[in-house]
Amino acid sequence: MAILRGDFPPGSPLPREAELMTHFGVSRTVLREALRTLTSKGLIESRPKVGTRVRARNAWNLLDADMLLWYSRVAPPMQFALKLQEMREMIEPYAAALAAENHEAATLDLLTQAHCSMVRAQNVEEWVRADLQFHLCVLGACSNELLVPLGALIGQTLEGQLQLNAKRADVFNASQAEHTAVFEAIVARDADAARRAMSVLLGVTRARIEG
Structure with missing residues (x-):
């Protein structure tokens, strides 16, 4: 470090x-x-x-799990949050589109469970766990095995960002509607709508980071 x-x-x-x-x-x-x-x-x-x-x-191999965790602990918080956000904006909208096109029964079931957990969340901690799982399940539903370890890699650092964003919002589940839009588009196998919905969701996230 x-x-x-x-x-x-x-x-x-x-x-x-x-x-x-x-x-x-x-x-x-x-x-x-x-x-x-x-x-x-x-x-x-x-x-x-x-x-x-x-x-x-x-x-430096900053996409190594240990390295990413160490870097997150010593980098300027705003700088690290924005770099992680840039990475998400490059990957997740297209991952949502892939998930809409390629999800199978098992991966859709996991995504549904994560979405239901978000809906039922009663506090920040429950929301953040479900939120993280939701985004990991989107990557898992892409049917691209190269994206799954990427999600696991950034999981710990993303959890911290999600928790900060939830606490900055007026209510911890303020982005529920945006997550639901992503979920419904994936279920409907509407790739364009899934990509747009994820972009909107990440736009909300960026606004909270910068705000």
Whole structure:
């Protein structure tokens, strides 16, 4: 997280092993395993006679689940929320269209359950859990296996954003009508309507973030 926060800029060396072991209170074995993990995620690289240095930002694998979670904890909140929102706006409207075209009985049943949970929610916590599940179920209904892990990947960070948006609204379920429009379009297999409805929903989300 210190690297992601910018405490160690790209190209800068990390402290020596002895210093890191003392700072974190770990053994050499544990430290080296941690450094191997950070290497695999693209954060650092080690070279003979050069030592361990932070790699350029374009080498960082921010779509790794650990990396995304760490980054969400240290990035400026508004900056991170807008970047996550941009990602959603690129993916989810078209995912809703795919879900309308390709949903099967099992995936539609899961989406229906998530929508019903949103309707029945009595507080922010219940709403956020159901809201997150609804968006994950939309991705699951696309019949595109590459989108499912993407949803699982951003799940933890998206949950925080959904909770913030629900608390900013006049009532926690203020966007129920927009979610229902997405749901009904998917059920009707109307891809264009599903894409438009999801775009409207995400527009409401962006307005709350920026407001």
